Structures are given as structure tokens and as C-alpha cells.
Amino acid sequence: xxxxxxxxxxxxxxxxxxxxxxxxxxxxxxxxxxxxxxxxxxxxxxxxxxxxxxxxxxxxxxxxxxxxxxxxxxxxxxxxxxxxxxxxxxxxxxxxxxxxxxxxxxxxxxxxxxxxxxxxxxxxxxxxxxxxxxxxxxxxxxxxxxxxxxxxxxxxxxxxxxxxxxxxxxxxxxxxxxxxxxxxxxxxxxxxxxxxxxxxxxxxxxxxxxxxxxxxxxxxxxxxxxxxxxxxxxxxxxxxxxxxxxxxxxxxxxxxxxxxxxxxxxxxxxxxxxxxxxxxxxxxxxxxxxxxxxxxxxxxxxxxxxxxxxxxxxxxxxxxxxxxxxxxx
Ligand code: DGY
Numbered sequence: 001x002x003x004x005x006x007x008x009x010x011x012x013x014x015x016x017x018x019x020x021x022x023x024x025x026x027x028x029x030x031x032x033x034x035x036x037x038x039x040x041x042x043x044x045x046x047x048x049x050x051x052x053x054x055x056x057x058x059x060x061x062x063x064x065x066x067x068x069x070x071x072x073x074x075x076x077x078x079x080x081x082x083x084x085x086x087x088x089x090x091x092x093x094x095x096x097x098x099x100x101x102x103x104x105x106x107x108x109x110x111x112x113x114x115x116x117x118x119x120x121x122x123x124x125x126x127x128x129x130x131x132x133x134x135x136x137x138x139x140x141x142x143x144x145x146x147x148x149x150x151x152x153x154x155x156x157x158x159x160x161x162x163x164x165x166x167x168x169x170x171x172x173x174x175x176x177x178x179x180x181x182x183x184x185x186x187x188x189x190x191x192x193x194x195x196x197x198x199x200x201x202x203x204x205x206x207x208x209x210x211x212x213x214x215x216x217x218x219x220x221x222x223x224x225x226x227x228x229x230x231x232x233x234x235x236x237x238x239x240x241x242x243x244x245x246x247x248x249x250x251x252x253x254x255x256x257x258x259x260x261x262x263x264x265x266x267x268x269x270x271x272x273x274x275x276x277x278x279x280x281x282x283x284x285x286x287x288x289x290x291x292x293x294x295x296x297x298x299x300x301x302x303x304x305x306x307x308x309x310x311x312x313x314x315x316x317x318x319x320x321x322x323x324x325x326x327x328x329x
Contacts, residue, residue, distance in 0.1 A: 003047035003068070003309055008034060008055050011075050015050075015298030022306060023048075040064035047071075048305045053078050054267075057094070059086035070326075071308040073301045077101055077288075079318055080211040080238060088319045091326035095304040095314045099157065100296035101288040106161035108287040109236045112260035113150075113204050116232050116281045118142040143203075143230065143257065145169050151202025152190070153218065154209035154237070155181040162206060163188040174198060177209075199226045204234060211238035219243065224250035229257065236262040236287040244271035251277045262287045 033054040173190035176198040220243040244265040260281040304314035
């Protein structure tokens with residue numbers, strides 16, 4: 001039976017077409033994130049919602065969708081926009097897109113590290129502004145990455161992928177996580193350390209943890225004060241993991257050498273003063289933005305939705321154990 005699906009914003013055409021082949025699909029065609037009120041109006045009567053990390057999926061939204069709603073499929077690997085308990089209470093499956101964006105995100109992390117270490121955006125701005133008057137020995141001096149210490153906070157799939165790529169620069173990998181991870185150690189010789197050692201020993205510190213109450217402001221003024229003055233902080237995970245105001249102060253005072261951010265605490269707003277800092281590289285949350293990756297994310301979304309709407313288990317469900325009985329009754 002054809003059912004109603006709401007897609008909160010344009011995503012790859014192939015995903016929409018796969019869904020349309022079996023169901024009635026409405027896509028928000030405005031190129032903006034909808035307000036909670038608009039979303040509530042638009043999802044009424046839907047069996048599936050395809051959401052983005054910018055959509056808050058809470059009890060009010062799920063109630064607005066109504067009793068036929070069976071799945072909310074995030075077009076993202078991150079799931080911090082989900083109120084998991086509200087969905088689970090209502091027997092609604094929540095899915096994400098793990099695995100397919102590891103390479104793109106890890107490559108982007110390395111790109112951010114190199115861009116900051118070698119001051120590429122700053123040097124490019126200088127050149128475009130017509131300010132170059134010839135080669136100079138003491139000009140745009142950056143930092144080597146080769147054989148330096150790369151600290152990885154969070155040794156999940158993306159953190160491990162970054163570690164493997166960083167081995168190409170002979171970097172010494174240290175990592176911290178809630179538990180020791182033999183995979184990253186076997187693959188890269190990484191050393192398991194506690195948070196304090198991670199912060200104080202890293203030449204480059206990169207964050208790859210989910211946003212949870214306990215990871216919010218994992219890097220705050222205290223941690224920034226414990227980092228090496230030559231260190232570079234990289235964040236391509238979730239903005240609120242770093243206290244952005246404290247980072248602005250630390251960069252302004254040159255307490256650390258630099259930072260490179262793909263994500264921000266209150267997107268799309270930026271902390272006051274952030275854009276004025278020369279010792280910072282910033283890009284607008286684009287770590288997974290490659291053609292190939294976004295198509296694969298879309299393919300997982302359509303597979304998940306079609307599976308759940310025909311009573312089958314999805315590939316990637318964060319609350320399947322809790323909601324499975326509803327699908328097998
Ligand atoms: C995600 O998937 O969670 C990223 O932040 C966007 O692709």
C-alpha cells in the first residue's frame with residue numbers, strides 16, 4: 001500500500017525517486033530549514049519522515065505526524081537532533097547513515113589540519129588581495145605535520161579513519177575514548193591515553209565524538225589552557241563539543257597556535273569575533289559534502305524507509321531493539 005512520506009529538504013534526486021517508486025512523497029522545495037511549526041504542519045499523516053540534522057525530531061513533531069508514523073530517517077550519521085526516548089515510546093524507528101561518510105569526513109579533517117598548519121586560506125587571501133611583493137624567507141611560516149603527535153578524541157569509525165590517513169605523514173597517534181579500542185591500536189599503533197594526556201601531549205588535536213550531554217564543551221577554557229601553545233585544534237564532529245567563546249579568547253590570546261572548524265556551536269551563527277581571527281580556518285559544515293558520499297547517504301535513507309514501511313528491519317537503526325516488536329506483531 002502506498003504511504004505518505006515527507007522529506008524536510010531537497011536531497012539527491014535518486015533518493016526521492018526510489019521513495020516515489022513505492023510511496024507518495026512530498027519534498028520541502030524551499031531551500032531553507034523549516035521552523036518547528038512548519039514541520040509539524042507538513043508531517044501530518046506521514047508514515048515516514050526524512051529529516052536533516054537541522055530538524056529537531058521531538059515528541060511534538062511525532063505527535064503531529066500521527067499514529068501511522070513508523071520511521072524518521074536522518075540524512076546524516078549524527079543523531080543529536082533526535083529525541084530518542086520520544087520516538088521509542090511511540091514505537092517509531094530512528095535511522096541514520098553510518099559508514100558511508102567516514103572517508104569523506106576523515107579526508108576533510110586532514111585537509112583542515114593541513115590548511116591550518118600551512119596557513120593556506122590565509123596565504124590565499126593575501127595573494128588575492130594583491131599584497132604579494134615577492135618571495136621572502138620569513139613569510140607565512142607554518143608548522144610541519146610530519147612525525148608530530150596527532151591526538152584523536154573519539155576512536156569510532158571516523159576517528160580511526162583519520163588515524164589511518166595520518167600514518168601517511170608518519171604521525172604518532174594518541175587517542176582517548178570511553179574504552180580502549182584495539183582496532184585503532186592494531187591498525188596504526190595508536191596509544192590509549194587519558195583526556196588530560198591527550199590534551200597536553202597533542203600537536204594536533206582532532207575531535208570525533210558524538211554530541212551527548214557529557215561531550216558538550218569537552219574542550220573549554222580549561223582544556224585550551226592545557227594544550228601546547230603550538231597546538232592546533234580541529235573539529236569536524238559537532239560544534240557544541242567546543243566552547244566557541246572560550247576558543248575565540250584562546251586564539252586571540254595565542255594560547256594555542258590555531259584551530260580549524262567545520263562545525264559551530266549555534267549553526268549557522270558564529271561566536272562574536274570568530275571570523276576576525278587570522279589563526280583560524282573555518283568552513284560551513286561540509287565534511288561529508290562530496291558527490292559520492294551524499295549519494296550513498298541518500299541510498300541508505302531510501303533503503304531504510306522502504307524497509308520499515310514494508311515491515312522489514314532497516315540497515316541502520318539506533319533504537320531497533322526497542323521498536324522491533326511493533327514491526328513483527
Ligand atoms: C552528519 O552526517 O552527521 C554530518 O554532520 C553531515 O553529513
